[in-house]
Amino acid sequence: MSSWSLSPKVVVIGAGVAGASCARALCLSGCEVHVVDKSRGAGGRLATKRLEWLDPQARRRSARLDHGAPAFAAGSADFRQFLATACPPGALAQWRPTLAPGSRPLDSAGPLWLPQPDMPSLCVGLLRDIPTTWSFAVDALRHGPLGWQIEAAGATLPGHFDAVVLALPPAQAAPLLAAHRRDWAQRVSLALMQPCWTLMGVARRPASVLHWDVARPEQGPLAWVMRNDARPGRESSADEVHWVVHARAGWSRQHLEQPADEVQSRMQDALQDWLGEPIDWQHAVVHRWRYALPQATGAVLPQPCWWDDARGLGVCGDxxxxxxxxxxxxxxxxxxxSMLRNHVDA
Ligand SMILES: Cc1cc2nc3c(=O)[nH]c(=O)nc-3n(C[C@H](O)[C@H](O)[C@H](O)COP(=O)(O)OP(=O)(O)OC[C@H]3O[C@@H](n4cnc5c(N)ncnc54)[C@H](O)[C@@H]3O)c2cc1C
Incomplete structure (x- = not known):
């Protein structure tokens, strides 16, 4: 991008893994980076939720449960090297969960990695020392002679930027792209995402002691049944289980627009049926992920990212x-x- 200054100003929209790691790489190479996200903090789908409720004696209770990606694999040497360099000691724990009898095997043969002390910490660490603006749901990008401007609900982020990076799920990137790269906006519509309903809650430990950490039922509505309390670095208690349960993509799609309380009740029933004994819930909620995981798109979207050098516009994401x-x-x-190659060569 020929118009870049010595220290180009880049705004990254989206503070999930894609946005945070892109921001870090650009920052380390001398760019002046600002990150915005519509949420109150970093992490995106690497998410941990704090539940709060009153127990039957009206005492305040709380628990933190990882309700997005349960963990992640690091299959390539490059990614493992990145994690080793970017994460301080103790920031990631290895997780080799014990599977319940009759479970489908895990997708990855190697260890899974679990950010500590919670899931967003990976992105929080990557964004250390990078300016951020939270609760800023970008709804327009404007391009003028001085560069890019970013807007949310009529408010403009101060300053002009040489480049914009969209690190968002495709349905959220599409409307922002439409005014600048209609072809990209059309192409992102090919990237279908699988939804996921997630049940999370705290229950009394069942009579049968559980000797496993994760169940992956072969059949029925549930894809993942996880004991959050059995994960490295997470809260545990002798007489309670912290459940995080992900429904299958097909079941989630079928029930996507159903009221949350109905979905919760169905998922609680499904878990009870699968366990074969009653569950004494202390508190439970559901969360709907409209865009949990991409369906395989390699054939229709073969490039790993998009970069328009003339406009200074880039797109990345899972x-x-x-x-x-x-x-x-x-x-x-x-x-x-791609961005830095052009910058360094300029
Ligand atoms: C239930 C579930 C299970 C999963 N299981 C696994 C697994 O086992 N293994 C694995 O590797 N991965 C798993 N994943 C997927 C993994 O979490 C994602 O692939 C990864 O986190 C995607 O990162 P990202 O940065 O591309 O997107 P995201 O994490 O979605 O980040 C996008 C960010 O953009 C923000 N945003 C969106 N729109 C706007 C806007 N208009 N303005 C400003 N900000 C905006 C969002 O708030 C979000 O923070 C799972 C995800 C879910 C939900």
Missing amino acids: FLGGTGVEGAWQSAQALSS
Whole structure:
């Protein structure tokens, strides 16, 4: 991008793994980076939720449960090297969960990685020392002679930027792209995402002691049944289980628009049926992920990222890089390399 100054100003929209790792790479190479996200903090789908409720004696209770990606694999040497360099000691724990009898095997043969002390910590660490603006749901990008401006609900982020990076799920990137790259906006519509209903809650430990950490039922509505209390570095209690339960993509799609209380009740029933004994819930809620994981899109979206050098506009995310956390990182790496290649060569 010929118009870049010595220290180009880049705004990254989206503080999930893709946005945070792209921001870090650009920052380390001398760019002046600002990150915005519509949420109150970093992490995106690497998410931990705090539940709060009153127990029957009206005492305040709380628990923190990981309700997005349960963990991630690091299949490539490059990604493992990145994690070793970017994460301080203790920031990631290995997780080799014990599977319940009759479970489908895990997708990855190697260890899974679990950010500590909670899931967003990975992105929080990557964004250390990078300016951020939270609760800023970008709804317009304007391009003028001085560069890019970013808007949310009529408010403009101060300053002009040489480049914009969209690190968002495809349905959220499409409306922002439409005014600038209609072809990209159309192409992202090919990137279909699987939804996921997630049940999380705290229950009394069942009579039968549980000797496993994760169940992956072969059949029925539930894809993942996880004991959050049995994960490294998470809260545990002798007489309670912290459940996080992900429904299958097909079941989630079928029930996507159903009221949350109905979905919760169905998922609680499904868990009870699967366990074969009653569950004494202390508190439970559901969360609907409209865009949990990309469906395989390699054939229709073969490039790991998109970069328009003339406009200074880039797109990255798991839907371009493959799937999951590693795919999001790979996409961000590809994008930051493309941006920096042009900058260094200029
Ligand atoms: C239930 C579930 C299970 C999963 N299981 C696994 C697994 O086992 N292994 C694995 O590797 N991965 C798993 N994943 C997927 C993994 O979490 C994602 O692939 C990865 O986190 C995607 O990162 P990202 O940065 O591309 O997107 P995201 O994490 O979605 O980040 C996008 C960010 O953009 C923000 N945003 C969106 N719109 C706007 C806007 N208009 N303005 C400003 N900000 C905006 C969002 O708030 C979000 O923070 C799972 C995800 C879910 C939900």
